[in-house]
Amino acid sequence: MNVTYVIVSEKINDSFELKTLAIWGKGKIRDNIKYNFLNLPCGTVINEEKLCCYPQKIQEIFPDKTILQNMKAESYLGMPLLDEHHQVIGVLCVVNNKILANPENTIAMMKVFATRATSELLRQRAEIARRHTYDELESRVKEATEELRLRTAELVKANTVLEREIQEKIVA
Incomplete structure (x- = not known):
């Protein structure tokens, strides 16, 4: 894929x-960012829950978006990443500073990459959920162990008395 940004x-x-x-x-990994997707091509992908392709003049279609201007964007192709309930959990997109001459080939490659990206994102979310559940269970075990220790101490004390x-009574 010969594009400026993925x-x-x-x-x-x-x-x-x-x-x-x-x-x-532009040939290297960039720092991650957080951004508002309203009135951006990614917003269209999310709202319509389908692939969106703007093979040219993307800045004319979205004229007020500095992010597109900074990227010197000419074309855009974005694909939603969907979870098992078909809810959008992310977006895979390419932004190019040239006209997207053959979108069909790019779309075919994007479908493969989107499947892999979705799988990885779902795996990461499952791992986070697993860790959260583990931490919660570990906390419960600690609480139960402490409660058991206290009850055991009470029983030992009562048993001693x-x-x-x-x-x-035996001596008396």
Whole structure:
């Protein structure tokens, strides 16, 4: 894929923000960013829940967007990343500073990469959920262990008192 930028972004809960997970731009990995997707091509991908292709004049279609101007964007192709419930969890997009001459080839490659990106994003989310569950269970075990320690101490104390009383009655 001979494009200026390739960006994988994750939708932040129910907000209008995306955070990038990876940006390949102008031949190198770029710093990740967080941005509002309203009135951007990514917003169209998210709202329509389908691939959006703007093979040229993207800045004319979205004229007020500094991010597109800074990227010197001419064309855009974006694909939603969908979870198992067909909800958009992210966007995979390419931004080019030239006209997208053959979008069909780019779309075919994007479908492969989108599948992989979705799988990885879902795996990361599952790992976060697993860690959260593990931490919660570990906390519960610690609480139960402490409660058991306290109850055991109470039983030992009660047993000691009862043992003395029995010894006193035997001696008497």
